[in-house]
Amino acid sequence: MSTSDFQHQHAAHCESGVIASIFRNEGVQVSEAMAFGLASALSFAYLPFIKLGGLPLIAYRMPPKFIIKGLAKVFKAKFRFETFRDPSKGKARLDELLDKQTLVGLQTSVYWLPYFPPDMRFHFNGHNLLAYGRDGNDYLISDPVCEVTVTCPSDDLQRARFAKGALAPKGLLYYPVSIAKNEITSSDVRRAIVKNCRIMLGPVPIAGIRGMRMLAKKVRALPNDADETKAFIGHIIRMQEEIGTGGAGFRFLYAAFLQEADGILTGKSLAKFAEELLAIGDQWRGFALAIARMVKGRDAVSTEALSEQLLVLAKTEHDFFKRLKMAVS
Amino acid sequence: MDVDQVPQEGNAALGGGRKAVYARDENGKMVVVASQGWEVEEIVTLQAVDALKKLAEDAYVRASAGVATPLEYWMYEKRMDHQILAQSAGVWQWQLRRHLKVDKFSNLSDRYLARYAQALGMSVEEITRLPTL
Numbered sequence: 001m002s003t004s005d006f007q008h009q010h011a012a013h014c015e016s017g018v019i020a021s022i023f024r025n026e027g028v029q030v031s032e033a034m035a036f037g038l039a040s041a042l043s044f045a046y047l048p049f050i051k052l053g054g055l056p057l058i059a060y061r062m063p064p065k066f067i068i069k070g071l072a073k074v075f076k077a078k079f080r081f082e083t084f085r086d087p088s089k090g091k092a093r094l095d096e097l098l099d100k101q102t103l104v105g106l107q108t109s110v111y112w113l114p115y116f117p118p119d120m121r122f123h124f125n126g127h128n129l130l131a132y133g134r135d136g137n138d139y140l141i142s143d144p145v146c147e148v149t150v151t152c153p154s155d156d157l158q159r160a161r162f163a164k165g166a167l168a169p170k171g172l173l174y175y176p177v178s179i180a181k182n183e184i185t186s187s188d189v190r191r192a193i194v195k196n197c198r199i200m201l202g203p204v205p206i207a208g209i210r211g212m213r214m215l216a217k218k219v220r221a222l223p224n225d226a227d228e229t230k231a232f233i234g235h236i237i238r239m240q241e242e243i244g245t246g247g248a249g250f251r252f253l254y255a256a257f258l259q260e261a262d263g264i265l266t267g268k269s270l271a272k273f274a275e276e277l278l279a280i281g282d283q284w285r286g287f288a289l290a291i292a293r294m295v296k297g298r299d300a301v302s303t304e305a306l307s308e309q310l311l312v313l314a315k316t317e318h319d320f321f322k323r324l325k326m327a328v329s
Numbered sequence: 330m331d332v333d334q335v336p337q338e339g340n341a342a343l344g345g346g347r348k349a350v351y352a353r354d355e356n357g358k359m360v361v362v363a364s365q366g367w368e369v370e371e372i373v374t375l376q377a378v379d380a381l382k383k384l385a386e387d388a389y390v391r392a393s394a395g396v397a398t399p400l401e402y403w404m405y406e407k408r409m410d411h412q413i414l415a416q417s418a419g420v421w422q423w424q425l426r427r428h429l430k431v432d433k434f435s436n437l438s439d440r441y442l443a444r445y446a447q448a449l450g451m452s453v454e455e456i457t458r459l460p461t462l
Contacts, residue, residue: 234377
């Protein structure tokens with residue numbers, strides 16, 4: 001479908017925002033929360049072997065492309081994903097698609113995007129945005145985390161698309177080829193929820209609830225009086241609240257999904273689960289606040305207290321997802 | 330989180346922008362609210378920014394004294410580390426570490442200089458000199 005009547009929407013998370021916009025542009029009404037939920041994107045993962053600036057990757061959602069692929073599956077949609085070894089070919093292909101009025105999703109680094117506030121520009125490669133047109137040497141960009149559309153000079157976008165390092169985007173672009181279905185059924189919702197519960201309750205020690213417990217253990221082992229400890233715990237919150245509005249934000253987003261889903265899969269008290277998850281999100285915010293106070297020196301650093309708080313969160317979420325799974329299956 | 334609890338504390342790191350957050354309105358419905366930011370986020374973001382600034386400042390002092398190279402300063406100034414700069418320039422990390430030694434850097438071939446300049450988004454001329462701060 002054409003990009004001429006494209007409408008930008010402000011979103012909490014880049015990938016769910018991008019994919020919801022793509023579907024809406026194709027005439028399929030799906031909210032950001034619905035996209036996030038149907039793709040079973042809520043998660044927790046502690047990945048000590050992937051380093052960002054020397055600190056481990058802590059993710060509160062599934063890896064890049066997971067939401068796009070998950071949603072494509074639900075709607076029986078076909079997407080094309082293209083990466084490029086040669087950056088100039090990547091640019092040519094993007095221009096070609098835009099000239100044909102295709103709405104194109106891109107994976108980029110945030111560091112090279114000039115419209116980002118300077119203090120938010122880190123070398124983080126897992127960002128998603130939409131290109132919906134060209135104007136001379138500028139690209140017209142709908143970045144879901146921005147309130148309004150922006151423009152980005154060609155050279156800067158090129159750098160952002162071909163940045164190297166962890167999660168290097170390799171110029172990834174994607175767009176829908178066909179979407180076979182345009183309604184959401186109760187079994188779509190049920191399946192998505194069961195899958196997400198499985199992810200959270202799964203057996204892998206670094207993922208889901210077990211990942212939280214592992215991180216709690218790691219935090220507890222840190223000395224209270226080292227600068228590195230402050231850097232590490234601050235990093236946890238940065239991953240949680242800033243990069244893609246992580247931990248608490250994703251709980252709120254998933255709560256919004258459950259609330260909306262209650263109208264599709266009725267009689268499972270999903271709205272009540274949404275309320276509960278909202279409260280869990282507030283607990284994550286409490287965890288973030290406790291860490292910020294320690295980083296700032298307003299409270300003494302206590303890795304024991306933080307570890308304890310994480311374990312309580314793990315227990316609460318374990319109980320929550322177990323009951324949610326029972327309720328829908 | 331309820332709509333009236335959405336932080337509007339003006340996180341300086343957002344540079345005046347607002348981010349979308351989900352919160353519960355008075356009817357119990359989850360809605361998107363534009364937030365001017367939360368102090369908690371500002372604290373941890375500026376913590377990271379300051380750590381990177383400190384690395385750049387240290388490198389600047391050492392490079393001014395002639396015991397480090399301007400390239401090391403620019404690496405940190407551009408918020409990179411050895412891994413990112415090496416991968417962006419297409420060199421091995423051990424090569425980069427060698428090139429960051431003062432005597433090696435002064436004899437570095439144009440080919441490598443061009444690669445580092447490209448990776449940093451600067452000119453060769455710029456990366457071989459320190460700016461006046």
